[in-house]
Amino acid sequence: MALYSDKVMDHFQNPRNVGKIDDADGIGEVGNAKCGDIMRMYIKVKDGIITDCKFNTFGCGSAIATSSMATELIKGKSVEDALKLSNQAVVEALDGLPAHKIHCSVLAEEAVRAAVKDYYDKNGIAYNAEEFQIHDCEHCSE
Amino acid sequence: MFVYADNAATTSVSKTALDAMLPYLTEYYGNPSSLYAFAQKATEAVTEARATVAACLGAASPREIYFTSGGSEADNQAIMSAARLGARKGKKHLISTKFEHHAVLHTLKRLEKEGYEVTLLDVHEDGVVRLEDVAAAIREDTCLVTIMFANNEIGTVQPIAEIGALCREKGIPFHTDAVQAAGHMPIDVEKMNIDMLSISGHKFHAPKGVGALYCRKNIPLFNLIEGGGQERGKRAGTENVAGIVAMAAALKESVDNMEEDSKKMIAMRDKLFAELSKIPHSKINGSLEHHVPGTVNMCFEGIEGESLLLMLDANGICASSGSACTSGSLDPSHVLLSLGLPHEVAHGSLRLSIGEYNTMEEIDHICQVVPQVVDYLRNMSPVWDELEKGQRPHLI
Numbered sequence: 198m199a200l201y202s203d204k205v206m207d208h209f210q211n212p213r214n215v216g217k218i219d220d221a222d223g224i225g226e227v228g229n230a231k232c233g234d235i236m237r238m239y240i241k242v243k244d245g246i247i248t249d250c251k252f253n254t255f256g257c258g259s260a261i262a263t264s265s266m267a268t269e270l271i272k273g274k275s276v277e278d279a280l281k282l283s284n285q286a287v288v289e290a291l292d293g294l295p296a297h298k299i300h301c302s303v304l305a306e307e308a309v310r311a312a313v314k315d316y317y318d319k320n321g322i323a324y325n326a327e328e329f330q331i332h333d334c335e336h337c338s339e
Numbered sequence: 340m341f342v343y344a345d346n347a348a349t350t351s352v353s354k355t356a357l358d359a360m361l362p363y364l365t366e367y368y369g370n371p372s373s374l375y376a377f378a379q380k381a382t383e384a385v386t387e388a389r390a391t392v393a394a395c396l397g398a399a400s401p402r403e404i405y406f407t408s409g410g411s412e413a414d415n416q417a418i419m420s421a422a423r424l425g426a427r428k429g430k431k432h433l434i435s436t437k438f439e440h441h442a443v444l445h446t447l448k449r450l451e452k453e454g455y456e457v458t459l460l461d462v463h464e465d466g467v468v469r470l471e472d473v474a475a476a477i478r479e480d481t482c483l484v485t486i487m488f489a490n491n492e493i494g495t496v497q498p499i500a501e502i503g504a505l506c507r508e509k510g511i512p513f514h515t516d517a518v519q520a521a522g523h524m525p526i527d528v529e530k531m532n533i534d535m536l537s538i539s540g541h542k543f544h545a546p547k548g549v550g551a552l553y554c555r556k557n558i559p560l561f562n563l564i565e566g567g568g569q570e571r572g573k574r575a576g577t578e579n580v581a582g583i584v585a586m587a588a589a590l591k592e593s594v595d596n597m598e599e600d601s602k603k604m605i606a607m608r609d610k611l612f613a614e615l616s617k618i619p620h621s622k623i624n625g626s627l628e629h630h631v632p633g634t635v636n637m638c639f640e641g642i643e644g645e646s647l648l649l650m651l652d653a654n655g656i657c658a659s660s661g662s663a664c665t666s667g668s669l670d671p672s673h674v675l676l677s678l679g680l681p682h683e684v685a686h687g688s689l690r691l692s693i694g695e696y697n698t699m700e701e702i703d704h705i706c707q708v709v710p711q712v713v714d715y716l717r718n719m720s721p722v723w724d725e726l727e728k729g730q731r732p733h734l735i
Binding site for chain 2: 206209210212215216217226230231232233234235236237252253254255256257258259260261
């Protein structure tokens with residue numbers, strides 16, 4: 198299908214790290230069913246390193262592919278490095294996304310941040326709340 | 340296995356249509372407007388095609404058929420014409436429904452910007468407009484009622500003959516977008532009191548790029564395209580001779596075989612409904628009682644339509660969906676929303692539209708693949724997880 202790159206199709210058809218982590222150290226969920234996509238990200242953290250990461254996604258092909266790629270990009274990284282993951286990095290790793298699907302990569306970035314925020318909250322780690330604002334689209338917050 | 344199940348989007352060109360059109364591409368390629376005998380072959384072919392299309396639609400005269408580039412152009416011309424004519428008489432109100440094709444809805448939007456008033460009727464949960472709603476919406480200044488024959492997404496058929504009789508009684512022109520019905524359902528513009536009707540060739544095995552507008556003889560038509568005097572001066576541009584010939588051949592073939600094809604398609608459609616309804620938390624969209632033979636539209640809770648389509652594509656099945664992600668907008672299809680479906684549910688829609696070329700083996704393949712794919716996507720869906728845990732109420 199010409200809409201998506203081979204890499205997107207690969208991550209959509211063979212998504213990496215699908216599932217849940219029952220004893221996750223952080224869980225982040227972003228999106229809205231009304232808008233058609235929700236991502237839930239689970240992280241397992243040991244000594245400041247993300248040792249495992251899984252996701253559940255309700256959404257289109259690119260929502261599933263960006264979730265999958267995001268988990269690949271943060272697994273084995275430090276929590277601080279995971280926070281630096283940008284939606285652009287996810288897009289590049291997938292060899293691009295159609296313009297109207299960039300939104301999915303933003304959701305993936307935010308899902309990672311939401312999971313880290315949950316980890317910080319659960320462990321009493323201080324952080325700057327401003328850095329963790331989730332940009333809900335106008336449509337979703339209606 | 341490859342299964343083409345998107346016949347409401349477009350169809351393959353039939354052998355009959357192709358054989359009919361080929362000589363007009365290679366041998367008799369003359370311009371029907373030319374004087375010499377060689378071009379007269381093309382003129383005759385267009386004349387014959389006009390008579391065939393008129394007969395298939397039950398028109399009183401071939402002079403009531405105007406060839407266009409397709410259904411959208413026919414819809415635009417019918418509505419714009421009726422609006423211009425209405426304005427001359429001080430009538431600037433039009434009645435339609437919420438779930439028309441965009442060729443109708445966007446034309447009405449344009450008229451609204453020009454100062455016309457538009458009433459879009461509700462189509463209720465079953466996707467069928469009510470005659471009493473049409474009657475209640477009619478005003479002194481109503482210049483057109485335009486209601487589709489059959490809906491393109493959910494396949495529900497509207498009470499066209501009843502609406503036609505009502506409009507005739509009230510003296511209001513009645514147009515119907517019959518793009519999804521022509522060649523698939525019996526149409527008789529005389530008996531059904533239809534004043535204007537749009538059809539599109541590629542929905543019944545003619546090539547893309549050709550359609551027709553039926554316009555009753557006492558109703559004036561205004562041009563969308565100015566130029567030469569083709570189509571009795573109402574639609575300029577050299578005739579798409581081969582396309583017109585193919586459309587007439589395809590329409591005749593579809594009408595001739597309608598009874599037999601319908602039986603076959605209804606059997607396949609009903610099998611899809613029966614099998615896919617076994618998927619828990621699924622829903623059939625639109626009235627089953629008033630339904631075209633080939634269209635199946637269902638929603639599956641907890642999943643999103645585009646990912647469903649991509650998975651089906653990977654399994655060789657061509658289908659479509661009314662999810663937001665397939666349209667490039669944030670909202671799911673206006674048709675599904677017009678039925679009162681919540682956004683969450685409408686995102687998980689699937690349209691399978693079968694044709695007479697499909698086989699029961701193909702239907703079996705669809706019945707086998709769809710439940711697996713729905714299951715697979717639900718297993719990775721946080722929405723489904725919440726639904727199953729009771730953290731979110733099931734809506735269907």
